[in-house]
Structures are given as C-alpha cells and as structure tokens.
Amino acid sequence: PSMLRSAVSRCSQLSRRGYATNPVPERKVVVLGAAGGIGQPLSLLMKLNPLVSSLSLYDIAGTPGVAAAVSHINTRSEVVGYQGEEQLGKALEGADIVIIPAGVPRKPGMTRDDLFNINAGIVKGLCSAIAKYCPHALVNMISNPVNSTVPIAAEVFKKAGTYDERRLFGVTTLDVVRAKTFYAGKAKVPVAEVNVPVVGGHAGITILPLFSQATPQANLDHDLIQALTKRTQDGGTEVVEAKAGKGSATLSMAYAGAIFADACLKSLNGVPDVVECSYVQSSVTDLPFFASKVRLGKNGWDEVLGLGTLSDFGNQGLENLKGELQSSIEKGIKFANQ
Ligand code: NAD
Ligand code: LMR
Numbered sequence: 023p024s025m026l027r028s029a030v031s032r033c034s035q036l037s038r039r040g041y042a043t044n045p046v047p048e049r050k051v052v053v054l055g056a057a058g059g060i061g062q063p064l065s066l067l068m069k070l071n072p073l074v075s076s077l078s079l080y081d082i083a084g085t086p087g088v089a090a091a092v093s094h095i096n097t098r099s100e101v102v103g104y105q106g107e108e109q110l111g112k113a114l115e116g117a118d119i120v121i122i123p124a125g126v127p128r129k130p131g132m133t134r135d136d137l138f139n140i141n142a143g144i145v146k147g148l149c150s151a152i153a154k155y156c157p158h159a160l161v162n163m164i165s166n167p168v169n170s171t172v173p174i175a176a177e178v179f180k181k182a183g184t185y186d187e188r189r190l191f192g193v194t195t196l197d198v199v200r201a202k203t204f205y206a207g208k209a210k211v212p213v214a215e216v217n218v219p220v221v222g223g224h225a226g227i228t229i230l231p232l233f234s235q236a237t238p239q240a241n242l243d244h245d246l247i248q249a250l251t252k253r254t255q256d257g258g259t260e261v262v263e264a265k266a267g268k269g270s271a272t273l274s275m276a277y278a279g280a281i282f283a284d285a286c287l288k289s290l291n292g293v294p295d296v297v298e299c300s301y302v303q304s305s306v307t308d309l310p311f312f313a314s315k316v317r318l319g320k321n322g323w324d325e326v327l328g329l330g331t332l333s334d335f336g337n338q339g340l341e342n343l344k345g346e347l348q349s350s351i352e353k354g355i356k357f358a359n360q
Pocket of ligand 1: 054055056057058059060061080081082083123124125126127128137141144147148163164165166167168193194195196197224269270271272275
C-alpha cells in the first residue's frame with residue numbers, strides 16, 4: 023500500500039507539473055453594478071470560477087463591503103472593489119469581460135420598457151467608459167430593457183470608433199435556463215440533459231423558446247407547448263409578482279450570468295465549439311439585433327447560427343415578435359444618438 027501511495031503521489035506531482043507548463047491564462051472580469059441584487063451573487067459565482075484571475079467589482083455605492091466579503095474566499099482571483107464614477111476607469115482597465123447588471127429592476131405592473139428612462143442613461147454612461155478604458159473587452163449586457171440597451175451600447179461604441187459587433191452580447195441565458203427547467207418538468211426528462219434554444223429578444227412575446235427543437239425529444243401536445251411558451255415569456259413577471267415590489271429575478275439571473283460569462287471565458291481561452299443563445303447584431307432575420315444560438319470564439323462570437331426548422335407555432339411567434347422588437351431597437355438607437 024505504501025508503494026501504491028507513493029506511485030499515486032508521483033503521478034499527481036507529474037500531472038501538476040503538466041498543468042503548470044500549460045497555465046490557465048490571466049483573465050480580468052468586471053461586474054458593473056456589483057453591489058446590487060444580481061451583482062452580489064454574480065460576484066460570488068465569478069469568484070468561484072477558476073478561469074478568472076482578477077475580479078473587479080464596481081458600483082456607485084456599497085462595493086467596498088461586497089469586495090471585502092468576496093475577497094476572503096480561497097479561490098484563484100484577486101478581488102478589488104471600486105466605488106463611484108471617479109474609480110470607474112481603474113475598475114475597467116485591462117478587462118477581458120465586462121458584465122453589466124447595473125440599473126433599476128421592475129416592480130409589479132411595469133414592463134421592462136418602463137425601465138428605459140432610467141437604465142438607458144446608466145448603460146450609455148457605462149458603455150462610454152468601456153469604449154475609453156477597455157475597448158477590446160467582451161460586454162455581457164444584463165440591464166433591462168435588453169432589447170434596447172444592447173442597441174444603445176452598439177451606438178455608443180460606434181460613436182467612439184470602438185464598435186466590434188462580435189464583442190457585444192445581450193444576456194438572454196435566463197430565458198434558456200427557465201425554458202430548460204419548465205420543459206424538463208413537463209417532459210419528465212432529466213433537467214441536466216435538456217437543451218432548448220430561445221430566440222428573439224428578452225421581453226414578453228419577443229422571448230421565443232423553440233420547444234419543437236428541445237432535446238431530449240418528447241411528444242408534448244400543442245396546448246402544453248403553448249403553456250410552456252407562455253410561462254417562459256412570463257418567467258420574469260412571475261418573479262416580479264412573487265417579490266411584490268422588492269425587485270426582480272436576482273439569484274437565477276446571477277446563475278445565468280455566470281454560465282454565460284463562463285462560456286465567454288472558455289472561448290477566449292481557445293475552447294472550441296462553445297455555443298450559447300445571445301441577443302447580438304444579426305442577419306438571421308430582417309431585424310438588426312436578434313437572439314439566437316451563437317458560436318463563441320477567441321474574439322467574441324464567430325458565427326451567428328440560423329434558426330433551424332421552425333414549427334408553424336414558432337413561425338407565428340416569430341412574426342408576432344418582430345414589430346415590438348424592431349421598435350425597442352429603434353428606441354435605443356434614437357436615444358443613443360440624441
Ligand atoms: P438592483 O437595484 O438590486 O441593483 C442594481 C445595482 O446597480 C445597484 O447596486 C445600483 O447601485 C447599481 N447602479 C445603478 N446605477 C449605476 C451606475 N451608473 N453604475 C454602476 N452601478 C449602478 O437591481 P437588480 O435586481 O440587480 O437588477 C439589475 C438590472 O438587471 C435591472 O435592470 C433588471 O431589470 C435587470 N435584469 C436583467 C435580466 C436579464 O435576463 N437580462 C434578469 C434580471 C434582471
Ligand atoms: C427577468 O427576465 O427576470 C428579467 O428580465 C427581470 C424582469 O424584469 O423580468
């Protein structure tokens with residue numbers, strides 16, 4: 023047994039040495055809005071990600087405390103908290119990925135578009151700083167209304183001369199997370215094996231889950247697919263109502279944001295064939311921005327994948343969402359150019 027123990031130990035020393043010659047690259051991740059309902063658990067999850075070497079936590083208030091607490095966790099990344107606009111540049115310098123959950127959340131009775139008046143200005147200001155301090159970072163936009171905040175970001179970057187569509191992502195992962203959960207429950211399949219593409223945008227009927235393409239396949243009848251679609255589209259509202267005035271989804275969003283950022287980190291590090299749904303500049307439809315599956319690469323997305331075969335219900339959903347999505351995009355573009 024002692025010989026076995028020493029052989030095992032030699033083996034693990036060898037594999038450690040092998041690992042050391044092929045180190046995990048240094049990666050700086052910034053969270054803007056890190057002291058918020060999403061920002062705090064998202065900061066925790068990014069601190070647990072071994073692909074992160076530097077974690078920069080920025081907010082207008084409250085980040086010293088969040089950063090101090092998170093920094094005590096014995097994982098790879100160094101954590102620094104930044105507070106107030108005068109520290110925004112330092113927070114962003116050298117970033118590989120900037121995740122933006124800054125802005126106000128919904129209360130019952132509000133649509134995501136009702137957040138536009140406050141959040142559009144917040145996103146515009148933060149994106150101007152990104153263009154200045156880390157123009158090559160991948161941007162993961164969480165702040166609502168995502169259907170408009172992503173076009174705002176694109177316009178700000180265009181004006182600054184730094185726009186590269188491949189580096190701008192609207193985070194729609196929570197829609198995918200919900201669609202997977204709800205589908206697994208009805209299809210009686212293991213949730214960990216489920217895949218469901220969700221396309222379109224991130225608000226109401228613009229959220230279009232393609233249950234006809236869900237795997238593992240299940241023969242769900244039309245009424246059930248309709249009900250699953252509605253529940254996915256109203257998933258955010260379900261949480262807003264349950265929280266009864268205390269905000270919107272935070273924990274599931276932090277999970278979804280961490281999944282999407284991890285996919286970005288992996289592809290930056292050269293892992294091939296990482297595919298996620300995201301709301302990006304697109305020519306998949308006649309809309310300039312659209313969520314669909316995208317293949318990630320070393321410099322952002324490499325390829326926006328098509329929609330595949332749509333059911334009649336999917337086609338109808340696609341036609342129904344175009345008007346609203348188009349006007350949310352136009353609203354964002356107009357605001358950014360005012
Ligand atoms: P929250 O109010 O709890 O936190 C928002 C944080 O943003 C606060 O800490 C606030 O200080 C900060 N902030 C405000 N202005 C800022 C600025 N200029 N710079 C940096 N930080 C700033 O809200 P929350 O629940 O965390 O939600 C944040 C946003 O995420 C909302 O717009 C919400 O609608 C959106 N959201 C999106 C999704 C999605 O799927 N994409 C899911 C859930 C929530
Ligand atoms: C969500 O989908 O949970 C978020 O967009 C927050 C909201 O306002 O519903």
